[in-house]
Amino acid sequence: MTTEWFIVLSALLFATGAIGILIRRSPMVILLCLELMLNAGNLALVAFSRMVGNGQGQVFAVIVMVIAACEVVVGLGLIVAIFRRRIPLNVDDLRELRG
Amino acid sequence: MSSSILWTPLLFGLVGLFLPKRAVGWWAVLGTVVTLGLAIAVAIGFDTGTSAMQYTVDEPWISGLGVDYSLGVDGLNLFLILLTAVLWTGGVAFAAFRDQERPKTFYFLMLVAETATLGSFLAQDLLLFVLFFDLMLVPFYFLFGAWGHDRSGEGGKTASAATLQMIVYTLVGSLLMLVAAIATAVLAADGGHITFSIAALGEHGLSHGSQQWIFWFFAAAFLVKMPAFLLHGWMPDAYRAAPLPALAVFSGVLAKVGAYGFLRVMLPLFPDATVEFQEVILVIALASILYGSVMAFTQTNLRLIAGYSSVAQLGFITAGIFALQADGSDGAVLQMVNHGLVVAPLFVIVAILLERTGTEDIREMGGMALRAPVLAALFLIVALATLAMPGSANFVGEFYILNGLFEAKIVFAFVAISGVAMSAYYALRLYQQTMHNRPPSGQNQGLLSREIGLRDGLVLVPLVLCIVGLALYPQLILERTAPTVDQTVARVHGGDATQARLASMTIEEKSEVESGALKIVP
């Protein structure tokens, strides 16, 4: 299998994630889409690593996973906190930080 | 030594944050007194006869950009440093005798402001100067905004709105100056090694074309700060909003930073532009004198009378500098100190009157000399110094300024001197309306209140003694500042140090030089 197919898949995943972030309002779904985009990145890293023939890309992918895990923890924590306060889970309503 | 003066207030301010609330005020006073002691030590150790920089500190700071941590004391800033230390001691002590809201932050900000002000006087590196110049605004933004008076009920602005307006206005000037400072260094380096050292930049010299525009960028910052005519719009609202201890030091010292900037930065760095635009600046200065005086005698608010009189006084100082004569600039430096020494006690008196009568409107005052003769006597001395009564150091300052102007541009001198007559009227009116006559009907009980107390006396009397002392011996300042000032002015005209020294001599000394009895050591 050539590398192109991995890249195409990665691009498709990334686009899916990006579109998801742009069109969905639930923070939960946005978080999922973010994960999708990160994993698209991971896929590309691994694919290139295989193409080049050394393990460095794989190491990066592992680091990204760790970061993704952290991010999910924080993100979910925030979502739970918001939910506890009975604020509707809609990113368009959460805009206190506007300039 | 320069460094310890500079950082002492900040150090005390930081430690003060960890002290109990009741002690912090006196701790801050201690900080200012220590700074004052250091400043006096510097003045005593100052070598009078030379124009060279003394107490220098020069460490590379951001070496890639050619920015140095470079401090120094010479004739231009020696007495301004002393003035800063004196007025801050007075202002902080005045505040410490009273209860302040949120005292820790208040005194911390006051001390930060002192460090920033001292920094802008001490800095011998252009970027360091700009940095401290802008840093000065920060503590005053919070002091005026958070401890200020809300005037929205009297058709004015709220404290924060007035302060914001002031900050935005002065910051625009400061940012222009930042741009200009960088442009100066880059253009002077001309592809070589960049340096921001003021002395080095003065040696290089910029091309005539660049001087022309950079001159105005700096001038904008300094003129707004002073404030000069047409650019004084921030002053009335800010002065009405400011808490009085902070205003006393603000008006007493910060305005001088602008005038000092002319002598420290503009004359040495942009000599061609200075000569070229001399008359434009003089016109602005004259307009400040006349306009400030006219406004001062139509106002009824004590703060604004003092504020507009400062506009007029700073006009005199600017005129003295831009006469580009040795005596005019000597007078200007003397007058900076003098004006600081009169305007600060003036605001202290305003604060005392405000506490007693609850008003700042002179139409609602009168007859206070009856119960408070000592206060009236102190006020009288301050008022007389304000109007540059002959015999006061202020008169000597104005005399030198006007004599310089008279030699350079005789017509300007004639116009400027009419400001003297007006100052006599508004200063005396200020005194008379509050202390003399009868209290207006509707008996404000505050007008019949007691004599000035020991606490206020401790703040006011030393300041007044400074005024009296200088009146007896203004030579104290003049002989220390003259060598540097005269050299600065002489270099604008392309003269060398020997000529400058000669120009600064009296006739007898000159004849001694001619006969060979006295040698000039450059």
Next chain:
Amino acid sequence: MSATAWAWLVLLFPLLGSIVIGLGFRALPAKVAGVLGTVAIGLAFACGVAALISLLGQEPEARHHASSLWDYASVAGLDIKLGIFVDPLSIFMVLVVSGVSTLIHLYSYGYMQSDEGYHRFFSYLNFFVFSMLLLVLAGNFVLLIVGWAFVGFASYALISFWYRRETATRAGMKAFVINVVGDIGLVLAAFLIFRELGTFDYGAVFERAPETFTTNEWTITAICLLLLVGAFAKSAQLPLHTWLPDAMEGPTPVSSLIHAATMVTAGVYLIARTHVLFELAPTAADIAAFTGLATLLVAATMALVMTDLKRAIAYSTMSQIGYMIMGVSIGAYSAGMFHLMTHAFFKALLFMAAGSIIAAMANDQNIDRMSGFGKAMRFTSITFVCGALALAAFPGTSGFFSKDEILAFAEARGGMYLVFTVLGYVGALMTAVYSFRLVFRVLPGKPCPEAQELIETGHIAHEAPKNPATGEAEDTDVGFPGSEHHIAEQSAPMRIAMGVLAVLALVGGLVQIPGVDDVVTKFLDPVFEASALAHIHPSLEQDYVGLGIGGFIALIGIGIAYVLYVARPELPRRLETRLRPLHTLFANKWYFDEAIDLLVIRPALAIGRFANRVFERFVVDGLVSGTEGTVRGAGGVVRAVQNGFVRSYALLLIAGFAGLALYFLLSSS
């Protein structure tokens, strides 16, 4: 001790007195303050005498000394030292000033006794004497200006001494501001002198001036005219005189000391001191002389119609100073200084007597209400008549000799200067009339209620005093004399002071009788040695003809006053109706106040209002809000991007990265 050391002591004592009394106002008992003040001035007079003796012990040519304490402000080529200049002229002034001041202090000791502001009064009074002595002893133009302005300030402080009286504070302000105008004239003159001669020092200036300037060159004329602005403001000459009559709001000893005997003669001293310059600028000197002449005539007409006792005497002062200014401007230096001295004696005396009468009238100064004091207050009346005789130049009195000497000099100079002689005699006639107008209105006749009370009960007790100008009750808390009134008849110090002055007013002229002796001229001679004009001397014949005419005119004047005010008292009223326009003009003081109001004060206030209402609001505020608005606007644009929608941030992010990627793609291919 040398003359300069004594001169420094002359300055020291009044200053010390002022400071000690001023600082000790709570600690010192009132009597001690009064004694201290008087003794301080007395000591200054004694030191002045010592300086005189030391000066007389030297050769006439060597009688000038300069001395300085320290460099006051000497950098950048200016040479300003704290220095004094001692020569016969300054010592002459020192003696007149400190001598008369000592007597006036003595008088004040009694007159102000029940005043709450006793300490303040003596502190100010001592400060004034210090300033005046500084003025006359100053060794350079800068110190002269300092003394000049100190004197102006002391005058302000004393005019508005009763500071709760609004008329008094306003009068003080007026005096101060007009005097500042004079100061400015002096300052500009000093600048010009420095520019041309490179020094402020008297000695050097007078030495270099004849070498530097040609006669009537514009610079020297400008210098002299600027000096004249100062001289006119201080000496109340037209058109800067309006403050002097208003200054009568101050306590009477103040009027006597400052506004009659000493300060107002500073202008005369100035011209005499700088006579070297004025002789190089004859045009300016002539302008001064004509102004003096105009003042003496105009002021005399006003003195003829004033109904306020003190103001009438004040106009008379203006008029007499007109004589002096005229004298020193045409070159009659020693005659001018001689008249200055005799005038100090008799005018101080007149004011003291007037003060005594005014005290008896409970501070009412209106002569229409006064009569019959001749019987009620014998001592005061006698001294009043002595003063009036000297003022009217009655033969044999001091004013007789001194005034005539000026007029005889003008005659001797001849030519255009004859005008001064002729019009000077016209002024002398008016002087005699108005001085005896006061005498005849106040002293003889049926006693007015106050005088009656004094005759019957021997003391005076009035209700709370009122300000005659506004009718409001005086505030005795700040030190208005209250219901006690101090008249010379009941106070020994006042009597001593007035007695001494009365004797001096009568016989003071005997020191200089033409053909007999010339003490003043001889003493002052070294000062005016180099002057060409000073060597003009009227012949003995001219002198005695002049004296004859003068004495005759004085007698006629007194006679006219007798006819008008005693023999046919209805006549003045008829004259008044007949000459209605003239009387209105005189009584309204030639409308000088109104003119100044219209030309100076109103425009200044209008400019102020315009600046305040229009300029400040629209232009200056516009600049501020314009700048602020621009900054805010720019901020608003940037802020619109920061809208708080997470997804629009994401879109921007993605678009940005996409753009970046596109750029790299395109640029790499």
